[in-house]
Amino acid sequence: MRLHNKRALITGGSDGIGLAIAGAFLREGADVLI
Known part of the structure; x- marks a missing residue:
């Protein structure tokens, strides 16, 4: 799956x-915030 321009917490x-x-x-x- 492609997650370009998506954000994940x-x-x-x-x-x-x-x-x-x-x-x-x-x-x-994805942009990831940990």
């Missing part, structure tokens, strides 16, 4: 699965 994104999810959103082009 990830809670608990500094470690573990939250960090992996944040990375996935970043790879797909």
